[in-house]
Amino acid sequence: MPGRIVAGTCGSLGSLTALHRARAEARAREAELWVVLAWQPPLDGPGARRGTGGTPLLAATRDAAVARLQDVLDGAFGTGAPGVTLTGLAVRGTPGAALLEAVRDADDLLVVGTGARPPLLRVLRPSVARYCLAHAPCPVLAVPPSPLRADLDAVRRRIAWHRPLDTTGLPSPAPHRPGPPRSSPAPAPYRRSGGTAA
DSSP states (O other), X not given: OOOOEEEEOOSSHHHHHHHXXXXXXXXXXXXXXXXXXXXXXXXXXXXXXXXXXXXXXXXXXHHHHHHHHHHHHHHHHOSSOOSSOEEEEEEESOHHHHHHHHOOSTTOEEEEEOOOOOHHHHHHSOOHHHHHHHHOSSOEEEEOOOHHHHHHHHHHHHHHTTOOOOOTTSOOOOOOOOOSOOOOOOOOOOOOOSOOOO
């Protein structure tokens, strides 16, 4: 029995790139694709404690995570079938630990997205890819970000700094040439055809 392909997602561009690569790997290996979305209760409040009874906050957070996973899968693969056996899991925990819990054995393949992150984000949220590379009991495929990511980031920076976009290399718009004023044609009279009036 072939191992399964496990991929994490959060809906970001990097995780969607990794998700599409995971689907390609699952097709090539004729394996199942397991997509994991990790979730945690907000702000370590009352719902963050692991109790047996649960709280409305905990249930609402879990339901939101399941809905988010469904939205991500619909956005990534559309409403049609992705071409592989697909299982979605919304797992309570940190992303790295949730991904490792989904790995069954050494024949599985763990697919994670990578990319540059700002220094503050590196301190606040450790890299999931680094965690998985250090702790996974199976091979890990680290997928670099899409080439479009750098272009998108550049556009966002220019917008944030109110700088004009660099349009060199883009086709220039057709010049506007004023011509004679256009007159609108007279409306055609309404005629009913096909039948005879009784």
